[in-house]
Structures are given as C-alpha cells and as structure tokens.
Amino acid sequence: MYYRIESSLDMKIIGHSSQIEHAELPADWDTDPTFVGNIEFVKADFRPKMPRGILHKKAKLTDLLTACSPGFERRLLVSKSLKDLWELFDHEHFQFFDCDVITKNLIYEYWLMNPLVTNFEFVDFQNSTVVTRKRKLEGGTFLEEVPVTSLNEFNVFLETLDIVDRGMTFISRVSLLDDIPNDVFVLSHVDGGVGYYVSEKVKKAIEVSNITGIEFAPISLTFHEWTHEHRNSIYG
Template sequence: MKYFVMEESLDKKIVGSDFPQAYRFIKEYNEDAPNALFSLYKYKDTFPDYVPNLDGVMLAGYAKLTDFVSNGFSGSLCILSPKAKAILEQYNLCPHQFYSLGLYKKKVKYDYFLLKLVSNYSDFVDYEKTSFREYDITSGYKSDPFFVKSKEEFWERRQKIKAEKGISWGIWGDKLVMNKDFNCELDFFVISILDANTYVSERLKNAIESAGLTGWEFAPATNLIAENCH
C-alpha cells in the first residue's frame, strides 16, 4: 500500500485568501454552551456521549467554499461537504465520528459535517527500526537522526528533553517504520504523539481526486514505511 500525506490547500484560487478558511462563529452561536464545538476539546481520546451543536461556524470573509474546509479549531477536527463525507465513508478510516455542522457564508447556511478523529497508531510503530530527531518548534532546530530500542525509551527521552530544555522541545519520528501488526487496509489515519501527519492511502487519494473534491492536496509519504503492506 502506498501512502500520501494530506495537506490543506493554500492555493488562493481554490481556497481564497483567508487561511484557515473557518475559525470563528456567527453572532447567534453560543460558543460557551456545554454542547458547543469547544466542548469537544475534552474528548481527545474518546467521543462525547451527546450530539454537539455545530450550527454556527462561519466561513472567513475572503475564503472560498471547498469540499474540505481548513479550520483553526483543532487538527483532529475536519470540516467537509456531504460529497466529501460520502467518499470517505466508502473507505477504511481510523476511529471517527461525523457530526452535522452548519457552515455560514454571508448569512447563507451550507449543510456540512465535522469529522472528529481519535487516531493513535503509535503502538504499531517499530521503534527499533524507526529513526527520530529532537526538535525545537521555537527555533526550528532539528538534531541528527538517532534510534531508540523501545516505545518506553522513546517516552523517557521525550520527557527528559522537555524537562531539560523546555516545553518547546520534543521528539518527532524521522523515518517511520510500521510493525507487522499494523492494519494495511487503513486508508486514513494519524499516527499521533511522534508524528502529526494525516496519512491517506493511494486508493482514497485517487477517489478524492477523481471526484474533483477541493481543499486537500497530497504529497508522497516518503517518511513512512509499512513493510508488510504490499
């Protein structure tokens, strides 16, 4: 299986000149309500036992309406059109939920959806074969690649560097190798913790492009190796 990294489009001809495309609410929306969009932040690793009220997200003034709408709320939340939802539902996605979302552009409401992901495949990384780098998000510094022997050693080194150098420091996977237990049928997933990319299979990428869906672009995942997926 060949994988690609999903990237939100920055092409102004497609998405407009506001990025992200959605990051605010209409005046009538109560963002402090117990079932509002921000309430989802409490559920990083689970899903809520209620249906959130998402009828009030506003498209930025210079943003264009696309099938996949970039947002400033969370990397684990995707705003998408009914057409995009219909395509994604045909494929094997990481744990997820779709919620109805009202997207407003100049007081016109569009019926969209919010896709919430709970995706952590860090247990399916072969830590002995994977290379890592220390990095500092403030300066952009990256160390030379290094190796660890286990997930436990990765966590110990990660905690140590944060304690010694500060919270802006961390460890990212450099060349990620998935182990034999990784599900090769997955079409859409995030590894999490050691890697922030959203990965898409070639077959899902092709389906998105064939359907003419707008808002996402794809680059080959040259950093990801799934040895058992052929």
C-alpha cells in the same frame, strides 16, 4: 504507498488561507468539557458543543476547509461528500460532528472529523525520525533527534517529559511497517500535531470523486521537504 493529507495551498482553489476566518464559540469553550476542542482521541457519547465557522470573504468552499480557530485544530473540517467517501474505508475509528460554515448569510453543513485512536503500532520506528524541539539559551529553538527504535522506547521517552516538552516531540519523518491493514488512519505526535494518512486506493478514490481542497504528501518526506522542495513539482 501512503500519503498524508494536506490542505491545498493553491489560491485559485481555496481563495484565501485560512478559509475559515474565525469562529463563533460557545461560552466558556476553553474550560467546558463538552466543547469539541476539549475532546480528543475518545468517543463522545453525546453531541459536543461546536464552533460555527465564518468563511473569509475571499475564500472558496472546498471539500476540505482550512481552519485555525479553537475547536478546529488537529481535526479535518470536511464536506458531506468527503465524509461519505471516508466512511467507505473506515466507519469505526472516526466520529463526525455536523458543523455549520457561514458565508454571506448562508449556512452550509460541514462535518468535523474526530479521530478515536492514534495508530502508532503502524510506525516503523527503526526507520523513522523522531525529534524534540529544544530551547537555546540565547533564545530561539532547535530540533534534536531522539534515538528511539521501537514504539515502547517512544512511549517511555514521552513519559519522561512534562506536558509542554511532550507536545514539542514529534515524528518528523514517518516510515510505516509492511502490510498495514488500514486504508485510513491517524497519527498524533507528528509535525503539526496530528496527521491523517490514506492509502493509494483512497487517494485515487478522492481524485476520481473530484474532491477539492486536498493535496497528498508522500509520508517519506518531512514537512519542510514537502512544502519547500517537492510540493511545487506536483501542485505548482
């Protein structure tokens, strides 16, 4: 069984959401190709320019921190403990860049996880649900299911879209093929943009290690089903 990593929503654990209130950014971060936020699914042969995360005054330090500021989106901001554990299961398909987190004039070393590949080849598209967000004439949006049954059909459909509509198309319910070889992997074009997935073995290793700030959502659930129907029964 596989799970998608989600940040904890328990205020007793995280203190405040988002934990990173804002970030100190380098100049011209939005156009600078060496800024980490402009590097995605490619291995950097240099150390990117990094944001410095400012912890909210009510937030607590956990091994996984929530952060919405530029540079942090679509990545995991993790402690050295979580980084080291992750690399026990995969030291090939991820880069980690050291990233300062600042609170009360103290600097803590965290790491920003940069995935190098998205593993669509693990997805069973015949049993997954792909949707695209459409605009209504009267305003607002709705989700329309896309009839794709293979990775090739999924890629062909994405190629027909402009960059905006491509970003609004995602796998809302993920089903995996049998015998996945990886214990950890990443998928882009899922709800929320990028999803990080772990096997039961990794989930147990994280729990035994008392890693904080993480919840595990079964991949069979959509984001709405997890957050509004099932999460409370597990995490309260």
